[in-house]
Amino acid sequence: MDKRDVIVNAVRELIETLKDIVGAANVLTEPVEQAPFLADWLGKYRGEAAAVVRPGTTQEVANVMAACTAARVPVVPQGGNTSMSGGATPDPSGQAVVLSLQRMRRIRALDPIGQTIAVDAGVILATVQSAAEEAGFFFPLSLGAEGSCTIGGNLAANAGGVAVLRYGVMRELTLGIEAVLPDGRIWNGMKALRKDNTGYALRDLFIGSEGTLGIITGAVLKLFPRPTARATAFAAVADVSSALRLLGVIRAHCGDRLTAFEFMTGETLAMIQRQIDSVRVPLEQMPPAGVLIELSDIDDETALSTRLERALSAAMDEALVADAVIAQDKAQAGEIWRLRESVSQALVREGRAIKHDISVPVSEIAEFVATADQAVAAAMPGIRPMVFGHLGDGNLHYNLMRPLAVTDAEFAAQSAMLTRIVHDETCRRHGSISAEHGIGQLRVDEMTVCKAPLELELMQALKQLLDPHGLMNPGKLLPA
Structure with a gap:
């Protein structure tokens, strides 16, 4: 039996184990069943998977992770599959298991005195908004995909949205989380505390980690008085x-x-x-x-x-x-x-665009736009910057539309060069190349350019500590 046969048999055995854990109906192996989980919603990325697994409880997630780690099979966590950077799409190898949290949609508790709501990670953002409103409160995170994105995905990408100016990003809206480590252990950090000065904020390691350190399965979120x-x-x-x-x-x-x-x-x-x-x-x-x-x-x-x-x-x-x-x-x-x-929607209809989700210090936004506009125009005459965004928190969507005299193919050929111009100017001003969309697989190669070597070294050390076999969402966030 050659090595390939060994791998095939190991995966076959794993799939049977997964069926025992979550039920056969929640382990998808047929292409037609898997299709919605294998492509990102923007149509940029498509992959393959050994199976799509849909656990219904935190314990089932833990058992799935323990089984996948024992079999050394990679796992791609997925919430609402609304990533803007391919962060929840498997690679084309077909070796990974996609772990979907779509069945974990329970609102665990709502505390009107403490003004908190505890939810499963698979709960849709709009559901949290509605539950808060029904109780006379307000959950301020608001995104274009709020009808389909999940709380787990919002946490994994540290989502922002239009109300960051007043309420902050997802990290600031979260008091505690529950997470399953790659080896199947469950960390219960579901604390509804606004003060907890007992050491490292482990919660913040997982928020924004894009599923590369473990799987967020629950969260305690802040609620606010409902604006009248x-x-x-x-x-x-x-x-x-x-x-x-x-x-x-x-x-x-x-x-x-x-x-x-x-x-x-x-x-x-x-x-x-x-x-x-x-x-x-x-x-x-x-x-x-x-x-x-x-x-x-x-x-x-x-x-x-x-x-x-x-x-x-x-x-x-x-x-x-x-x-x-x-x-x-x-x-x-x-x-x-x-x-x-x-x-x-207008950008899609207008034609091909090179998109950038950047942030710079608010005081430097005007100079950034002026300098970047001049630089990209010099590199490609006729280019059309479409600039919009959350100005108060320094987050701009600096998108470049194809010059009318240039073909899509010619424009695509210059994409890397134009992105380099925009990102170099961003980094020169101590900004970020991803303000709210995440790194995913879209920007992973840029991390070595925009991050200091020591930052990457520390991130890689954390990854090695929590995921020593490199099984969690491979190819995302951290460069190989």
Whole structure:
């Protein structure tokens, strides 16, 4: 019997063991059954798997991990399969087991006094939002994929979204987690404590680790008072520099009521209107750039709108805002938000784009955009930067659209060069090449460029300690 036959027999035995653990119906081996788990939702990556396993409890996850480790079979954790960077897609070898948490959708407890909710990792984000609202509270993480992404995936990627400015990223919204180690041991860190000064924050090792250290199976999340009032506006600004100065004015007048501050260049706004007929900029003229502003509070709507109106009036007095509109009701607020929410769809319709999810210190955003725009234009004349993002927290989606005179193939051939320009400028300003989308397999080769050798050494040491056989989500986050 040659080595290949030994491997085949070992995998066959493992599959039978997995069936004993989770039930035969939850071990998928047929191609038609596996298909939804083998490709990322953006269509960039596709892999193969020895099996797709769907455990229903933390103990079943632990038993699956122990069996896979004993057989030395890699495991790819998967939540809602909404990764923007191929972080939950297996490689083409077909050797890995995809471990899907889609059956683990239990809300374990909701504590109205402590303002926390404990959930399984497979719970859909929108389900957590709804459960919080029904109890009179608010869970602030908000993403375009909130109807399908899971809490485990949100934690694995340390998700951000549009409300980071006020509430923070997923790490800041989480008090405790439960995780299964590669060898099958269960770490119960489901503490609902806001103060715990007893050593290393093990929770934070797993949050943002993209499934490379273990599998998050549960979490205790923070809840907040439900906002009873919102005020939404769209303002025309000259450029990103003016937008940043406007951010200072809004903060000075509105304090921590400022929930969202979303920036879009005029080119981005024009693209949205060009590609999506039902969306319109709510101003008489297309501005050079625009900012979506939202306040939220437990105050009344009128008081909040008045506060926002005064802030915008002060900004106009300083010539920071050329024009602005404040939504008069929820329908108008929804139309303003549709502008921001339609960017991704418009980009797909516009054509091939090279996407970058970067963050730099807020004070350096204007210089970054100016320098990067000049550099990519010099490298490829006619290139069309589409810049938008969460300006208040320094996260920009710096996307480059193909020049009209260049073919898709010619543009693709220059993708690595253009990305190098953008990422070099990002790193020069001590920024990050992944603000909220994760590294996955998309950016894994970039880690040696943007991370200091000591950082990578420490990360690799942690990986070796917790996953000595290198079985957890291979090919993601950490370079080989």
